[in-house]
Amino acid sequence: MARPLHLHPDRLLPSEPDTRKLARALYDSVAQLPIVSPHGHTDPAWFASDQSFGNAADLLLKPDHYVFRMLYSQGVPLEALGIRNPDADPREAWRLLARNYHLFRGTPSRMWLDWVFSVAFGIDVQLEAETSDLYFDSITEKLATDAFRPRALFDRYGIEVIATTESPLDTLEHHAAIRAENARVGGWQGRVITAYRPDPVIDPEFEGFRDNLRRLAEITGEDCLTWHGYLAAHRQRRAFFASMGATSTDHGHPTPCTADLPLAEAEALFARVATGEFTAGDAELFRAQMLTEMAAMSVEDGLVMQIHPGSFRNHNAGIFERFGRDKGADIPVRTEFVANLKPLLDRFGNEPNLSIILFTLDESTYARELAPLAGHYPCLKLGPAWWFHDSPEGMRRFRAMTTETAGFYNTVGFNDDTRAFLSIPARHDVARRIDCGFLAQLVSEHRLEDWEAAELAHDLTVGLVRKAYKL
Amino acid sequence: MARPLHLHPDRLLPSEPDTRKLARALYDSVAQLPIVSPHGHTDPAWFASDQSFGNAADLLLKPDHYVFRMLYSQGVPLEALGIRNPDADPREAWRLLARNYHLFRGTPSRMWLDWVFSVAFGIDVQLEAETSDLYFDSITEKLATDAFRPRALFDRYGIEVIATTESPLDTLEHHAAIRAENARVGGWQGRVITAYRPDPVIDPEFEGFRDNLRRLAEITGEDCLTWHGYLAAHRQRRAFFASMGATSTDHGHPTPCTADLPLAEAEALFARVATGEFTAGDAELFRAQMLTEMAAMSVEDGLVMQIHPGSFRNHNAGIFERFGRDKGADIPVRTEFVANLKPLLDRFGNEPNLSIILFTLDESTYARELAPLAGHYPCLKLGPAWWFHDSPEGMRRFRAMTTETAGFYNTVGFNDDTRAFLSIPARHDVARRIDCGFLAQLVSEHRLEDWEAAELAHDLTVGLVRKAYKL
Amino acid sequence: MARPLHLHPDRLLPSEPDTRKLARALYDSVAQLPIVSPHGHTDPAWFASDQSFGNAADLLLKPDHYVFRMLYSQGVPLEALGIRNPDADPREAWRLLARNYHLFRGTPSRMWLDWVFSVAFGIDVQLEAETSDLYFDSITEKLATDAFRPRALFDRYGIEVIATTESPLDTLEHHAAIRAENARVGGWQGRVITAYRPDPVIDPEFEGFRDNLRRLAEITGEDCLTWHGYLAAHRQRRAFFASMGATSTDHGHPTPCTADLPLAEAEALFARVATGEFTAGDAELFRAQMLTEMAAMSVEDGLVMQIHPGSFRNHNAGIFERFGRDKGADIPVRTEFVANLKPLLDRFGNEPNLSIILFTLDESTYARELAPLAGHYPCLKLGPAWWFHDSPEGMRRFRAMTTETAGFYNTVGFNDDTRAFLSIPARHDVARRIDCGFLAQLVSEHRLEDWEAAELAHDLTVGLVRKAYKL
Incomplete structure (x- = not known):
């Protein structure tokens, strides 16, 4: 039985109940405001060509140095993750991430990825060895749809x-x-x-x-x-x-x-x-x-x-x-x-x-x-x-x-x-x-x-x- | 309608209710102790001559580099505040402070000034553009009294x-x-x-x-x-x-x-x-x-x-x-x-x-x-x-x-x-x-x-x- | 009447009650796990010879530079504590610690020593001038027993x-x-x-x-x-x-x-x-x-x-x-x-x-x-x-x-x-x-x-x- 993935609505808000209530009200007032992103490194070619993004590993693992640095620090070779290695099987690379996902406990990468999995892709189980292929297939399929261009x-x-x-x-x-x-x-x-x-x-x-x-x-x-x-x-x-x-x-x-x-x-x-x-x-x-x-x-x-x-x-x-x-x-x-x-x-x-x-x-x-x-x-x-x-x-x-x-x-x-x-x-x-x-x-x-x-x-x-x- | 100015008796104490209660009891035991001030920069001439302090801007704005530095950082010219400029109208200088008082949110200057306004001068509305003259007049009048020498x-x-x-x-x-x-x-x-x-x-x-x-x-x-x-x-x-x-x-x-x-x-x-x-x-x-x-x-x-x-x-x-x-x-x-x-x-x-x-x-x-x-x-x-x-x-x-x-x-x-x-x-x-x-x-x-x-x-x-x- | 010494079971856990409950459950799950100590400075001769440790001052005061540094910082001479001074009376040295034990408020030394006093030696009153000799005798006696080798x-x-x-x-x-x-x-x-x-x-x-x-x-x-x-x-x-x-x-x-x-x-x-x-x-x-x-x-x-x-x-x-x-x-x-x-x-x-x-x-x-x-x-x-x-x-x-x-x-x-x-x-x-x-x-x-x-x-x-x- 896979463990459920659920983003708590009060995540990151203060623990003390009255303060949390204040924080929640403030957050609710700004949660839906537009995103103004004045500094970043997205590729303008994406928006110019509007091509699909490819598979899960190509999009979420290989370009993210926050993610592969942590895996590398624990002995996962970069080649196995597909870095500068077109022969690497993306599904296998993704399995390396899934098996080692506990390394990200307590890190922002974990929070960002869980949001992407849960909100962007609608996945409702935790990423772990057992759910790796489910993740890989589900994400890769969705990426092929127009909604994910x-x-x-x-x-x-x-x-x-x-x-x-x-x-x-x-x-x-x-x-x-x-x-x-x-x-x-x-x-x-x-x-x-x-x-x-x-x-x-x-x-x-x-x-x-x-x-x-x-x-x-x-x-x-x-x-x-x-x-x-x-x-x-x-x-x-x-x-x-x-x-x-x-x-x-x-x-x-x-x-x-x-x-x-x-x-x-x-x-x-x-x-x-x-x-x-x-x-x-x-x-x-x-x-x-x-x-x-x-x-x-x-x-x-x-x-x-x-x-x-x-x-x-x-x-x-x-x-x-x-x-x-x-x-x-x-x-x-x-x-x-x-x-x-x-x-x-x-x-x-x-x-x-x-x-x-x-x-x-x-x-x-x-x-x-x-x-x-x-x-x-x-x-x-x-x-x-x-x-x-x-x-x-x-x-x-x-x-x-x-x-x-x-x-x-x-x-x-x-x-x-x-x-x-x-x-x-x-x-x-x-x-x-x-x-x-x-x-x-x-x-x-x-x-x-x-x-x-x-x-x-x-x-x-x-x-x-x-x-x-x-x- | 001016917003009320009210110093909460529990300000700055911890949020968690039981800890706040402990803190409150400790604070109550020392709140009225005398002030021992072994290091500071008040002017001994004040106490030697016991002259009145002048107007609100002369006392609270012009000598306080914590205050005018913040205004300056947001583009207010020092001259307009009366710094090295005897021609500046103190009432106008005070209005610059009042209009920009939101800049001090979250700073200690805000807490110190609010205490002075509320406790020392008994003012019960917030400082903002609308209350600027009320503040200026009220403070300046009080400063002319013996109680404020x-x-x-x-x-x-x-x-x-x-x-x-x-x-x-x-x-x-x-x-x-x-x-x-x-x-x-x-x-x-x-x-x-x-x-x-x-x-x-x-x-x-x-x-x-x-x-x-x-x-x-x-x-x-x-x-x-x-x-x-x-x-x-x-x-x-x-x-x-x-x-x-x-x-x-x-x-x-x-x-x-x-x-x-x-x-x-x-x-x-x-x-x-x-x-x-x-x-x-x-x-x-x-x-x-x-x-x-x-x-x-x-x-x-x-x-x-x-x-x-x-x-x-x-x-x-x-x-x-x-x-x-x-x-x-x-x-x-x-x-x-x-x-x-x-x-x-x-x-x-x-x-x-x-x-x-x-x-x-x-x-x-x-x-x-x-x-x-x-x-x-x-x-x-x-x-x-x-x-x-x-x-x-x-x-x-x-x-x-x-x-x-x-x-x-x-x-x-x-x-x-x-x-x-x-x-x-x-x-x-x-x-x-x-x-x-x-x-x-x-x-x-x-x-x-x-x-x-x-x-x-x-x-x-x-x-x-x-x-x-x-x- | 000596003040009681009592280590609270929730010490050091977060104040907010729900978080404390979570912390307590986690702590209970690891509190009894064995001690793995991969880096330290104990003397292997102790375990080789299994001799008794001596008196309270010799064991707990004289070798602990965390303790005597704090006493020294407040004017207690190192000689009086027995440091490089075999003539110092250990009971008198211990009294210096007892009289100055308030200096350790808020320090880890205080927590470590109180644990030693309470858990290791079963003492149930605070260390202070009045209880100094009781401490010295009680600890020194226990150290002479087999259970404290x-x-x-x-x-x-x-x-x-x-x-x-x-x-x-x-x-x-x-x-x-x-x-x-x-x-x-x-x-x-x-x-x-x-x-x-x-x-x-x-x-x-x-x-x-x-x-x-x-x-x-x-x-x-x-x-x-x-x-x-x-x-x-x-x-x-x-x-x-x-x-x-x-x-x-x-x-x-x-x-x-x-x-x-x-x-x-x-x-x-x-x-x-x-x-x-x-x-x-x-x-x-x-x-x-x-x-x-x-x-x-x-x-x-x-x-x-x-x-x-x-x-x-x-x-x-x-x-x-x-x-x-x-x-x-x-x-x-x-x-x-x-x-x-x-x-x-x-x-x-x-x-x-x-x-x-x-x-x-x-x-x-x-x-x-x-x-x-x-x-x-x-x-x-x-x-x-x-x-x-x-x-x-x-x-x-x-x-x-x-x-x-x-x-x-x-x-x-x-x-x-x-x-x-x-x-x-x-x-x-x-x-x-x-x-x-x-x-x-x-x-x-x-x-x-x-x-x-x-x-x-x-x-x-x-x-x-x-x-x-x-x-």
């Missing part, structure tokens, strides 16, 4: 807008196709926008950086071997991205280091990185200078900056060699914002037309650095709990450690930040539940009036994100 | 003793006037003491440091261009401060770095800083050496040392230039105590006649560094959660992260650390509520007996502070 | 296996004696194993390092002045330790720095440290290289590695000089794992036959570094909350900050890590209560099914530790 899911999920993330070298052809479809009489109306993520042409240590500069020059017609031409190319691509709906840029630097060099020094530095004759210090300084340059362009074109620092990418050398990037081996490192951001802030910190959203993987910076910075500088806002911290406990720590100094109104709502499209509503749902639980706790301790909590629940769900990302 | 408030607030903070260059004339008043037959009996804060004559990077040395020489008659004379001047001023009631010194260094140089090196270092020919490293080393010198003097004269490190002062260059110091742009930085304090501790760590109270803005040091240090060294005690962490969640984290290693008896009670005189009882009240809630939680989990919690509630409120600060 | 306690405590920790220079004669006793017909069956702690012959800065190398050479017959001979000596001693039951090694380095030098560089580095002509950088690099060498040997012989970094040992110079090591003056420091472990992980991170258990005293690394590392690398597991963090709040933070990323199954159960033999069941009991409370909270928030929590309670108590330590 990308646009249908987008509409069913109540997505108001979703942003993808692209390199300046991307042609944005899928976005163009979606916009053409939007404009077609009777066409699909889903709003899919891009975001400008220039790391491949900004980070001198990015794989293929110099080739990327060459391609940037080709695409823009600018001379990307001169500092002036290189900056002009950025301006041109930012304008093109904005024409494809972008309201933001995104910067995944190793650190939040910024610099504000005199022109001659910046030119000389660029000359070194562009020719490949640079030190590690040069690379860091160039990334630092470019954050300030991006801020300067944002002052002009109004794109909101997002800074996502502090991930040591591809930490596992053996895995990187055999399987490439994004295989669950990115590890957070200590991050420093106060000295690092100062050059940029000295130049633009009081600029009314600039908005910078800061993220961190180092929670020790929440109360110490980020909340005090965001609670003072008009241009700074705090992004939500990110990546490893996008979890019930992580979100609670975020609110507990930032609210008292930065308030709620220097935060920007939730980001799902995911390529796991099926789970997007589950992720927003977790955030809404945790935020409502946090607000209910404040009401229960008489630190907030109930009508204020209701306003805040709405603001944290849709109000702040629309405003912060200009959506 | 400094001494009357001091007495009404049940303040047993309050310490202010002065530079060695201060003549302490207001303290002298208060002491004369205290000594007058039928005179006001409020106890106002000073504390010795020598940063302006110890930190070579302080604005006007060399001028300050010159003034110190004038005041003391010592040759403050020699190391020996400079130290003698400190001794003299410390004795003078002690004669004006001081029981403590206070040191706001960027880091808790200490040093214990041989005499010849200390003399040479002082010669460099005194002539202005010094490096940043010299400045840090001099501050470090001076912490050890201050400890040496404390061993002699018994003044308790307070070290408040880890604030990056005046981070916003543009604001500093236009508006000066203390404008809400001080940002905490990572702080290291274990290696930094070792030179001082190697010399004086086991000295029975030395007491050093450590504060931090870096909560990651609570459990890792500070509690283990204070749980071993007889001379070290832990100051309460400071500044950004002087808040319900901040205080809870302080107790949760220090108690298990340092115990309660290596802490020193609460500091309000404020110039916002009107809110002092509100601040102490928050601390009492949070401490009683923490104790009630321990009782509820059977980690503490109820009679122990009652003893501790009293100790955390008045016992420890009187003993630690020799009051 | 080491083997009887071992059996009564339900210890399945206990590991001690020895230097490679140790002859393991007591372990040999215990194994002989185990093998004797009708002999005592207690399982006591050793663990290989090579710090004295790996850390060039350890007191007597070069003498230690000489002794290692004598014991093994290897030439420990050559790199090759030195490594061979390690291999030989590891094999000997394994023959005495060892399943693990343990490494107490100041940092988790690792290195993977080419052979010639390693040889040259060893030559420098072996002759005593080395810098602090050489010492750190040598320790770093040796972690990688130990990992290489573990791949061969299967011993599980434990790394315990981040303690600044003997911080109080005066105390170290007069009283020696382990006097409560070890202070945690900031620790970095991501860059530090990379050389070792680059070489062995994906090795199926390697298991490394990581500990930290820097809680900021839980969510940021350790959980992401353990949630990816197959060779890494997380040790339990360690030392200062082996406490109710410390354990809760450990679970709250590691579970969402690493899951439960990349952790290894509880370590008591103690020489305070009498309190071992109390320590395991605290861990079981806290874990069950954490699981109950997850069930209460519908993040975990009740049958999963029951499985996990068993796994966290005995399942994971047996597997991780190969017991």
Whole structure:
């Protein structure tokens, strides 16, 4: 007898009965609000082509590094899961997940997946060895139906807008196709926008950086071997991205280091990185200078900056060699914002037309650095709990450690930040539940009036994100 | 219809009903105890002259950097609030606060202000745009009455003793006037003491440091261009401060770095800083050496040392230039105590006649560094959660992260650390509520007996502070 | 009238009544499971000789640096407690503990000691000045009885296996004696194993390092002045330790720095440290290289590695000089794992036959570094909350900050890590209560099914530790 799968309506709400009741009422008031997803990694090709997603393992297991990293940590070979291995049988790969599903107890992946199984696919038994094939067949069959094609899911999920993330070298052809479809009489109306993520042409240590500069020059017609031409190319691509709906840029630097060099020094530095004759210090300084340059362009074109620092990418050398990037081996490192951001802030910190959203993987910076910075500088806002911290406990720590100094109104709502499209509503749902639980706790301790909590629940769900990302 | 303003009697106490009941009983036993305020920034001139405080904005908005920093972070210009702008209409400034009062939801400023509005001024409606003028007029009128003059408030607030903070260059004339008043037959009996804060004559990077040395020489008659004379001047001023009631010194260094140089090196270092020919490293080393010198003097004269490190002062260059110091742009930085304090501790760590109270803005040091240090060294005690962490969640984290290693008896009670005189009882009240809630939680989990919690509630409120600060 | 001492059956369980009920049921299911103690510092001589323990102060006060550090922090001289002072009267020393027992309120030492007093010795009044002699006499009398000899306690405590920790220079004669006793017909069956702690012959800065190398050479017959001979000596001693039951090694380095030098560089580095002509950088690099060498040997012989970094040992110079090591003056420091472990992980991170258990005293690394590392690398597991963090709040933070990323199954159960033999069941009991409370909270928030929590309670108590330590 398989064990039942049942999502409790009060999941993630506080245990104390009166506080839970308050939280439940708040949650009920926002549960059905549309999903505003200003930062993520879904593939625009899905919405452009509206093709079916394939089988259960292809959709839910192979692309999800949260899932396969945990299996790998307990000795499951990546090859067996089908990673870089087209010969792997997806049904067998799925069985590995099913047999090891207990590893996810207490993790957000478990909550997200259970939501997908239960709500999206209507499965009513737990995933375990015995139900593996039932899951695989049931999910794979449903994925072949029209109701599970990308646009249908987008509409069913109540997505108001979703942003993808692209390199300046991307042609944005899928976005163009979606916009053409939007404009077609009777066409699909889903709003899919891009975001400008220039790391491949900004980070001198990015794989293929110099080739990327060459391609940037080709695409823009600018001379990307001169500092002036290189900056002009950025301006041109930012304008093109904005024409494809972008309201933001995104910067995944190793650190939040910024610099504000005199022109001659910046030119000389660029000359070194562009020719490949640079030190590690040069690379860091160039990334630092470019954050300030991006801020300067944002002052002009109004794109909101997002800074996502502090991930040591591809930490596992053996895995990187055999399987490439994004295989669950990115590890957070200590991050420093106060000295690092100062050059940029000295130049633009009081600029009314600039908005910078800061993220961190180092929670020790929440109360110490980020909340005090965001609670003072008009241009700074705090992004939500990110990546490893996008979890019930992580979100609670975020609110507990930032609210008292930065308030709620220097935060920007939730980001799902995911390529796991099926789970997007589950992720927003977790955030809404945790935020409502946090607000209910404040009401229960008489630190907030109930009508204020209701306003805040709405603001944290849709109000702040629309405003912060200009959506 | 304005919304009612009502402070719930159970605010900040735990939600779970039985635990709340325990907490309430503990709180009731300490709620009316006198206020012992051993560290703060009220102006002794208030108590010396007993002049009225002026209007609502002058008293509650313009001097409170917790308040105007938040407004500034959301785009309200400081000029409009009257900061360095005598032309600003205080009523209009107050309206900016009222219109934006929702920004403070979830912050301690909101709780302190609501207490001042409700308890101190008897206002019974919420502050919002509609009630702004009612607030402004009502507060301003009350401030003109005798009941709202400094001494009357001091007495009404049940303040047993309050310490202010002065530079060695201060003549302490207001303290002298208060002491004369205290000594007058039928005179006001409020106890106002000073504390010795020598940063302006110890930190070579302080604005006007060399001028300050010159003034110190004038005041003391010592040759403050020699190391020996400079130290003698400190001794003299410390004795003078002690004669004006001081029981403590206070040191706001960027880091808790200490040093214990041989005499010849200390003399040479002082010669460099005194002539202005010094490096940043010299400045840090001099501050470090001076912490050890201050400890040496404390061993002699018994003044308790307070070290408040880890604030990056005046981070916003543009604001500093236009508006000066203390404008809400001080940002905490990572702080290291274990290696930094070792030179001082190697010399004086086991000295029975030395007491050093450590504060931090870096909560990651609570459990890792500070509690283990204070749980071993007889001379070290832990100051309460400071500044950004002087808040319900901040205080809870302080107790949760220090108690298990340092115990309660290596802490020193609460500091309000404020110039916002009107809110002092509100601040102490928050601390009492949070401490009683923490104790009630321990009782509820059977980690503490109820009679122990009652003893501790009293100790955390008045016992420890009187003993630690020799009051 | 002495106050009663009574351990509440629900101590440490969550306050909210329904959650407490869930926690109580989970706890009841594991409370009587055997104690598996894979890492600790009990003395094998106790079990080899089975002599009585002496008086109350000798057993419970003098060897417990958790206890005397707190007394010392409040001004009690170590001499008066009998530390390095055979003339001290143990009854008087015990009175100092009794009079100051309030200092331990809210600390784990208080909970452990109260368990020892109440459960192990059957005392039913609180320890305070008035009951000091009653305690001293009652405990000392009981210790003279057979029921309180080491083997009887071992059996009564339900210890399945206990590991001690020895230097490679140790002859393991007591372990040999215990194994002989185990093998004797009708002999005592207690399982006591050793663990290989090579710090004295790996850390060039350890007191007597070069003498230690000489002794290692004598014991093994290897030439420990050559790199090759030195490594061979390690291999030989590891094999000997394994023959005495060892399943693990343990490494107490100041940092988790690792290195993977080419052979010639390693040889040259060893030559420098072996002759005593080395810098602090050489010492750190040598320790770093040796972690990688130990990992290489573990791949061969299967011993599980434990790394315990981040303690600044003997911080109080005066105390170290007069009283020696382990006097409560070890202070945690900031620790970095991501860059530090990379050389070792680059070489062995994906090795199926390697298991490394990581500990930290820097809680900021839980969510940021350790959980992401353990949630990816197959060779890494997380040790339990360690030392200062082996406490109710410390354990809760450990679970709250590691579970969402690493899951439960990349952790290894509880370590008591103690020489305070009498309190071992109390320590395991605290861990079981806290874990069950954490699981109950997850069930209460519908993040975990009740049958999963029951499985996990068993796994966290005995399942994971047996597997991780190969017991």
